[in-house]
Amino acid sequence: MKSLRRLTRDQKKFRTALIMLAPALVFLAGMIAYPLATVIHDAFTYRHLINSSMTGFAGLENFKTVISDEHFFDAVQHTIIWTVFSVLGEYIMGMVTAVLLNQKFKGRAIFRTFIFIPWLVPIIVAGMTWEWILNPEFGIFNYMLTSFGIVDAPINFLGNSDYALATVIFVNIWRSFPYYTISFLSAMQSIPGDLSEAAAIDGAGMFRRFFSVTLPQLRSVSLVIVFIHVIWTAVNYDFIWVMTEGGPNYATETLPIMIYRYSMRTFNVGAASALSTMMFAVMAILFVFYYRKRTKISEDMA
């Protein structure tokens, strides 16, 4: 009798949980899992957005199309540079600002607000405003550079292929680093103060305290935030499209821009899907490393 009642109660729990989760699961299944499966399927299929006579199993043809694209290896290289330098810059900026804001002083809340605000700006607005600031003809930045005599002639930051990628990375860092600041700050505030005090009494200086006490405590949050941003940055389409559309002369073309070009410009869905699938494969490998490392850190902590 008792066991029967328990069972029904468990069943009831199960039913409630399922009902509560259902809407979320429907969305994830329909809008993420199903499209994901479609992408992988299409990667091995001939498929064209307009020309519906292209059908059938393609084997590895689509992958060949992508790899033999004359811009493919450059795009891979740009994607790596774009991701590594963006994340590195964001990490350093985020860490420095978090350390500064993690002290007691007047006006701290105002500075925190100032530093967080870029994160609220739509990417399009961030890109556009910086483009205007850096404009070679009417931009204030070039005007300052030339009037202080730092450069002789205005620099076309986005129109010159030597500077374009670096400029887009700079704007990305401006827009994205505040998230690191806030994450590090909230992690630092949960570090017990006596740890740092004890180190200070033992004679550790400011930098020593940071590297031996604070930084190790931030390992876990650093791992999460760096991993997520590596993924988000590598696949980011908006920044580059908004500022340069991959130009000038393909100097800022990354893999997501290539995906867009294949799907929305040449309508070759098969090739776009093959490229997406390759990116998924790389992400999956990264995820395995990340998951292992994360488990290891939480074991160390315990």
Next chain:
Amino acid sequence: MLNKRNRRIAKVVTYILLVVFSIYTMFPFVWMLICSFKPKTEIRTATPSFLIDAPTLENFQRVLFDAGFVNYIKNSLIVSVVACALSMIIAVMAGYALSRFYKLKVVKVSNLAMMLSQMIPGVLLLVPLYMIMRQLGILESYGSLILAYTTFVIPLCTFMMSSFFDTVPMALEEAAEIDGCNKAQTLFKVILPLSVPSLVSTGLYAFINAWNEFMYGYIFISTDEYRTLTPAIMLFKGANTIDWGALMAGSVVAVIPMTVIFLFLQRYFLAGLMAGSVKG
């Protein structure tokens, strides 16, 4: 003595560095705002200045009325509000399940599914999502954007809500149950009134995300009637000679509402955001 002096130096250095960082983060806003009030002659000059000789509202006039931004703002508002409401309902339900029934296998699997979904970037799903919207016949409408925006915020919003529900003691619910409330009543009468701060931060996150999104709005919508604000700015720029004054005015219009809301709600917002992202 020395210690005191060191501390004072540290403080001065802190202030100087923070001022430098603030100039870096705030300069584009200030410049955007200044330029939005400048007449054409002061925009297209090789010697730009921080002062405006003849401030004018004509940039706003051009962008809002002549370029039809009033309509785009309306569209952005509709899409963002609906996507925000929808994601909150879904996130409250799922977050509650994640928090209260975490021992069940369904819940564990769903938790993992959400973690993975959070990592899957929208651009890689661009083509199939476009096809789905086309098949559903909602490409040129609010529906496609609402669906897409809701989906991509569900994981983080759910984590934000569930980490809040974790802090609500079980005893509170048990007491309500003894008083004769069923699960739904408990949720609405006891738990949600307690969750206002988390609801605010979750909703704000969903809203900001929808308001700022660019790619789907750019690709799913090609008619002026349903265009949202961010793609409209991009297309406005694409015109032959760039009207920078009007562009800056349009940017001000896009940024101001977010900033004002954020300034009022930042304490809730940041705390909720951090709780959710640590969990995910």
